[in-house]
Amino acid sequence: xxxxxxxxxxxxxxxxxxxxxxxxxxxxxxxxxxxxxxxxxxxxxxxxxxxxxxxxxxxxxxxxxxxxxxxxxxxxxxxxxxxxxxxxxxxxxxxxxxxxxxxxxxxxxxxxxxxxxxxxxxxxxxxxxxxxxxxxxxxxxxxxxxxxxxxxxxxxxxxxxxxxxxxxxxxxxxxxxxxxxxxxxxxxxxxxxxxxxxxxxxxxxxxxxxxxxxxxxxxxxxxxxxxxxxxxxxxxxxxxxxxxxxxxxxxxxxxxxxxxxxxxxxxxxxxxxxxxxxxxxxxxxxxxxxxxxxxxxxxxxxxxxxxxxxxxxxxxxxxxxxxxxxxxxxxxxxxxxxxxxxxxxxxxxxxxxxxxxxxxxxxxxxxxxxxxxxxxxxxxxxxxxxxxxxxxxxxxxxxxxxxxxxxxxxxxxxxxxxxxxxxxxxxxxxxxxxxxxxxxxxxxxxxxxxxxxxxxxxxxxxxxxxxxxxxxxxxxxxxxxxxxxxxxxxxxxxxxxxxxxxxxxxxxxxxxxxxxxxxxxxxxxxxxxxxxxxxxxxxxxxxxxxxxxxxxxxxxxxxxxxxxxxxxxxxxxxxxxxxxxxxxxxxx
Numbered sequence: 085x086x087x088x089x090x091x092x093x094x095x096x097x098x099x100x101x102x103x104x105x106x107x108x109x110x111x112x113x114x115x116x117x118x119x120x121x122x123x124x125x126x127x128x129x130x131x132x133x134x135x136x137x138x139x140x141x142x143x144x145x146x147x148x149x150x151x152x153x154x155x156x157x158x159x160x161x162x163x164x165x166x167x168x169x170x171x172x173x174x175x176x177x178x179x180x181x182x183x184x185x186x187x188x189x190x191x192x193x194x195x196x197x198x199x200x201x202x203x204x205x206x207x208x209x210x211x212x213x214x215x216x217x218x219x220x221x222x223x224x225x226x227x228x229x230x231x232x233x234x235x236x237x238x239x240x241x242x243x244x245x246x247x248x249x250x251x252x253x254x255x256x257x258x259x260x261x262x263x264x265x266x267x268x269x270x271x272x273x274x275x276x277x278x279x280x281x282x283x284x285x286x287x288x289x290x291x292x293x294x295x296x297x298x299x300x301x302x303x304x305x306x307x308x309x310x311x312x313x314x315x316x317x318x319x320x321x322x323x324x325x326x327x328x329x330x331x332x333x334x335x336x337x338x339x340x341x342x343x344x345x346x347x348x349x350x351x352x353x354x355x356x357x358x359x360x361x362x363x364x365x366x367x368x369x370x371x372x373x374x375x376x377x378x379x380x381x382x383x384x385x386x387x388x389x390x391x392x393x394x395x396x397x398x399x400x401x402x403x404x405x406x407x408x409x410x411x412x413x414x415x416x417x418x419x420x421x422x423x424x425x426x427x428x429x430x431x432x433x434x435x436x437x438x439x440x441x442x443x444x445x446x447x448x449x450x451x452x453x454x455x456x457x458x459x460x461x462x463x464x465x466x467x468x469x470x471x472x473x474x475x476x477x478x479x480x481x482x483x484x485x486x487x488x489x490x491x492x493x494x495x496x497x498x499x500x501x502x503x504x505x506x507x508x509x510x511x512x513x514x515x516x517x518x519x520x521x522x523x524x525x526x527x528x529x530x531x532x533x534x535x536x537x538x539x540x541x542x543x544x545x546x547x548x549x550x551x552x553x554x555x556x557x558x559x560x561x562x563x564x565x566x567x568x569x570x571x572x573x574x575x576x577x578x579x580x581x582x583x584x585x586x587x588x589x590x591x592x593x594x595x596x597x598x599x600x601x602x603x604x605x606x607x608x609x610x611x612x613x614x615x616x617x618x619x620x621x622x623x624x625x626x627x628x629x630x631x632x633x634x635x636x637x638x639x640x641x642x643x644x645x646x647x648x649x650x651x652x653x654x655x656x657x658x659x660x661x662x663x664x665x666x667x668x669x670x671x672x
Contacts, residue, residue, distance in 0.1 A: 101421035140423035142405030150193035159199035203482035250489030286462035287474035291449035293541035308442035315356035323518030325543035343451030426615035469495035484548030520620035523627035575618030578609035
């Protein structure tokens with residue numbers, strides 16, 4: 085767990101564009117046009133490129149934010165909408181500030197952001213980039229007092245910033261901590277081909293949800309021609325309801341770095357990167373301390389464990405708030421100092437990745453699993469799970485249950501078993517894999533977590549019988565519209581239209597014709613979008629229409645047509661300007 089007060093984490097190389105911009109943001113509370121020009125000169129980049137980066141990432145601002153800058157999560161699990169209160173409205177009222185507008189005295193600003201990975205801690209927010217958990221009305225009143233007294237965060241109650249691991253079930257990976265260097269020692273006793281054969285034989289597949297064969301990916305990268313090869317750890321879990329990487333980075337980082345070194349040994353890489361999501365910046369000092377120790381133990385750097393021909397270095401790059409950077413090619417674009425817009429594929433990163441060179445990109449859980457496979461052997465790993473899904477899966481369980489947190493199961497576990505273990509009673513649905521995944525109805529709780537059935541990156545969102553699933557779907561639609569990178573029209577426009585369609589249903593102005601249009605639009609967005617965000621943005625809608633059609637039906641009006649906007653309300657500004665409110669100034 086994290087049990088220390090927040091720190092200003094700037095103890096890292098400012099040689100990366102994102103890092104340099106972060107320092108400016110922290111120093112001046114915004115990034116001015118003059119600062120962009122200065123950075124462009126320092127990095128020998130066009131000013132337009134620097135400006136596009138500042139504009140793209142949610143944690144960079146071109147106008148000053150407050151000295152206390154609060155971003156409340158709008159996730160369905162760790163969000164500000166509770167059964168009792170709208171915490172965003174409450175804190176704005178208490179602080180006399182409007183959302184997204186810095187208070188005139190410059191002291192405070194309040195906004196919202198997508199899931200910050202604190203779903204097992206209730207309502208949460210980032211304050212000056214640091215997570216503050218367990219929000220409620222009493223705590224907001226206390227926060228208001230501390231801000232009025234101009235108290236620095238170091239004087240705030242320590243327990244507010246304590247982030248627990250909340251591991252409730254341990255299995256293959258979480259049940260032991262392998263000694264640092266033990267997997268490397270076994271691997272270096274043989275050649276790199278032997279290690280690759282072990283990973284291939286184990287059946288290890290990527291734990292991010294897509295499930296590509298890990299050994300095959302490493303093999304393709306190893307065989308690709310290039311001046312250099314790279315290892316990249318994707319630690320940018322941004323799918324709402326996912327927080328397993330937070331726990332793995334906090335308590336299993338040694339195994340992660342070991343897995344990266346093993347991958348480097350196989351593919352012939354001398355350099356690796358961890359792309360850490362901006363919401364987890366508070367873990368940066370912790371990760372750097374582990375890296376420092378591994379260098380001291382000759383587990384990183386030149387001649388690892390005395391093997392002269394094997395040298396490998398790891399650098400951490402911290403993101404700045406962009407869900408799309410969880411897509412591997414968008415992540416690489418971000419690492420190269422550009423907006424995180426997914427690339428056209430092929431070519432794939434294994435042949436043309438970072439700096440155009442062969443690059444193996446794996447997520448945190450996959451690399452940790454690789455370290456365990458290298459230590460215990462492929463037969464040990466294959467003995468668990470199912471035929472096509474070997475090993476275990478770590479789930480981030482949250483929502484309407486008694487004990488949210490981390491649960492690890494060998495593949496093949498049923499949805500119902502997970503619900504029973506976490507104390508979820510009377511659940512009406514589970515969202516597997518976040519909004520981009522599958523909405524599973526009660527009748528399908530016998531389905532299994534596996535690549536053959538329900539594949540997931542780790543999110544397991546539970547919705548009790550009291551939940552308004554239409555509101556949940558509306559939240560998801562808003563999320564995708566906000567997080568679209570804007571590159572392609574089907575996603576940029578389509579997700580906004582889907583968001584508007586849900587608002588129309590929620591307002592009670594939709595008809596059956598609107599439902600048909602939503603289905604057609606969903607199919608269009610899914611088929612023609614540029615990347616995975618658009619391909620999966622309508623999954624929750626189509627699942628909802630299939631298994632929960634009644635929640636849509638009961639909101640429909642029984643007229644052949646109703647406009648998408650209230651035309652009479654749209655004329656209100658004109659009525660005020662002309663100071664008219666008579667019958668002829670209205671459409672109704």
